[in-house]
Amino acid sequence: MPTYPNNAIQDSTIETHAKALRDTLSSTTRVYHPDSTEFKTLSARWSALAGPKVNVVVVPSTEDDVAKIVQYARTTGLPILAFNGVHAAITTLGRMQGGIEIYMGQLSNVKIAQDNKTVTIGGGTLTKAVTDTLWNVGKQTVTGTCESVSVLGPALGGGHGWLQGHYGLIADQFISMNIVLADGTLHTIDASSDLWWAMKGAGQNFGIVTSLTSKIYDIEQYDWAIETLIFDGDKVEALYQAVNDYLSPVPAHLINWSYWLNIPNIDPNKPIVMLYIIQEGATAVSPTYTKPFHDIGPLSIDAESGDYRDLARWTQVALDSPPSQKTGLANPRFPAYIKEYNVAAQKLAYDAFAAEVSGNSPFAKSIFMFESYPVQGVQAIESDSTAFAFRDDNILTAPLIAYMPSSDELDRQAAELGNKLREIIRRGSGSEELHAYVNYAFGDESPQNWYGYEQWRQDRLMALKKKYDPDCRFNFFAPIKHDTYREE
Ligand SMILES: Cc1cc2nc3c(=O)[nH]c(=O)nc-3n(C[C@H](O)[C@H](O)[C@H](O)COP(=O)(O)OP(=O)(O)OC[C@H]3O[C@@H](n4cnc5c(N)ncnc54)[C@H](O)[C@@H]3O)c2cc1C
Incomplete structure (x- = not known):
């Protein structure tokens, strides 16, 4: 064993x-x-x-x-x-x-095929290198949003990105990959391999991807625009009601994210709500989408326009943005996918969050994240065709409990708070199941939470694990345990 x-x-x-x-x-x-x-x-x-x-x-x-x-x-x-x-x-x-x-880091390279239909990316390439190289020749593909995140890290767990409304998840772009398996052999695999299914959602468990060939697309829309609106926390109910009423389902050319966070010079007492509405193919976000939010009465409105490459900077996930830096903070997240906002649950969660992160709280740098990417491209792909199990969900939520680690007791309190907030959201969804995006997971979730509740998914993953990684060499990231696995 x-x-x-x-x-x-x-x-x-x-x-x-x-x-x-x-x-x-x-x-x-x-x-x-x-x-x-x-x-x-x-x-x-x-x-x-x-x-x-x-x-x-x-x-x-x-x-x-x-x-x-x-x-x-x-x-x-x-x-x-x-x-x-x-x-x-x-x-x-x-x-x-x-x-x-x-x-x-040395396996960082981006090579576009001569027929201009695919790109081959080194296994250690960061997102920005792919975006910039493709942009220079009028191409693009789905990558994660953050410039300092690798391509493979998000991709192997599914991978959300700005363009998923058109083309699906990052993993949905895979054509083939080179992978080093647990026995130390290097293979090129594609859709003809039984392992292919697992690499699209549970890939961290099966090997090290040394290069990846993915689909690329002509850039159809060069213009992008954003409105960043900041609201007093008292507006939570009105705001999420308006998101449900006017931005759901999210059109394929639109993204909305919202964050709850402390900005003391705007509100010294409680977290504000920051809402991003991002539109593709526009030089200003259409009033059709923004007016309902202007009517709620934001504290501020900022509008910018540019192109796809500006998105990371606008949303604070560029290479030099604060969230890309290593600051010594503990940054656990507690994700839960939902289908739509339960306005009462949003209010409950906001009040609980505000009570715990305001003032001198050690968790004052925390952020509650709500990411509504368009899902048309994701849901156009058969759910059972990949190990990524949660295609039917629409919104990715996660409290990120940020703090300077100092004791086991503080770690325990952070975990308790994160789980309490996530539980409010899950209960509000009306589902008994917790769907947790594996790439945001805290670590205390079950394989069902990461890889889906259907027994056939768990059986298939365990059988592949037993075949390709019988000694559980790749078991540090959200591990799949096969039936003869024993933890010491
Ligand atoms: C600021 C920020 C922004 C983010 N934005 C997005 C986003 O837009 N979309 C999204 O889907 N997720 C996003 N995430 C989550 C992200 O997908 C995960 O944090 C992911 O694990 C990060 O990958 P990494 O390479 O940066 O991290 P790492 O910690 O280096 O890698 C994560 C794990 O992936 C595995 N791994 C990495 N590279 C390889 C490889 N070449 N072959 C095999 N296994 C490998 C390893 O098991 C490793 O432990 C974001 C996270 C942060 C902190």
């Missing part, structure tokens, strides 16, 4: 392992010790809660190097984990108590 691979490298043997890796890998691959500056930089993470611990950082420079590292780890019994944009905050990663970090 396999056990969880979790043996840290003893300090006395780090140099032996580092030397063995250097001797095996190509000359431009880098291997870093814990006492080097590079180690500290390359192992720092976006969320400081329950992060994985590593003893050696290896920065492969070829796809073959990744295969050799996985082979080496397998032979020596050492744990491994891919580090890419390092934004994953799921606490299951904290079960890694030592081992080899595979930092993917």
Whole structure:
């Protein structure tokens, strides 16, 4: 029976392992010790809660190097984990108590095929590189919104992005990929592989993707516009009623996000509500969408226009925006998908959130996120065709409880608050089921919450896990446990 691979490298043997890796890998691959500056930089993470611990950082420079590292780890019994944009905050990663970090940053490249129909992306490429390279030749594809997140990180869990109303999730763009499996072999897989289904929603469990070929599209609309409206927290009910009445279902060319957060110089006593209404193919957001919100009486309205590349900056997820920085904060999220807003539940959640994050609260930097992406492209794809299980849901909600970690007790309070807020939203949805986007997950959810309640989904994932990763080598991110799995 396999056990969880979790043996840290003893300090006395780090140099032996580092030397063995250097001797095996190509000359431009880098291997870093814990006492080097590079180690500290390359192992720092976006969320400081329950992060994985590593003893050696290896920065492969070829796809073959990744295969050799996985082979080496397998032979020596050492744990491994891919580090890419390092934004994953799921606490299951904290079960890694030592081992080899595979930092993917040298496998960053974007190559458009000669027929201009596909793009091949290195396994360590960040979103911005793809967006910019494609834009320069009049093309685009679905990526995550945040410039500092990798392409593969979101994609392997499904992947939400600005263009999903037209083309589906990031994973729906996959044509083929190179993947290093748990036995250390490198394969090219596509729709003809039984593993293909699992890579679109549960992919972190099955290997390390060293490159990906995806669909690309002609840019049809160059113009984009945004209105950012800030409301007093007292307007929560009116605002979400208006979202239900005027922005639901969200048209394919429209996105609305809202955040609850403290901005003390606007309201020193309680969180404000910030609403983004974003429109594609317009130089100003149409009054059809904005007037109902102007009528509620926002504290401020800001309008901007530009193109697709401006979206990240407008919504504060650009490379240099605050949410892209590693600040030492713990940033756990507690996601719940819903179909529409329950206005009474929004009010209950707001009041509970405001009570806990206002004033001198250690959680004062928290944000409650509500992301309404258009779903037409997502729902046009058969639900059972991918491991991503929640195509019927429309809105991604998540409190993000941000705080400077200082004690187990504070961590416990943060988890309690996050779960309490999420539970208000779930109960308001009227569903017994909790649908949690795996890429936002906290870590205390069940495989049903991450990968769907249908038994056939769980059975299929477990069978594939047993076939492709029988020793559970890739089990730190939202793990799938097959039936002979035993945790030590
Ligand atoms: C500011 C911010 C913005 C975000 N925006 C979006 C968004 O717009 N859309 C969305 O869907 N999600 C978004 N997310 C969530 C995001 O999808 C997850 O946090 C994701 O895990 C981040 O991927 P990463 O590469 O940055 O992180 P990492 O922590 O480096 O990677 C996450 C996990 O993915 C696996 N992994 C990474 N690379 C590979 C690879 N090449 N092969 C195999 N496994 C790999 C590893 O298991 C790793 O632990 C956002 C998160 C943040 C913090």
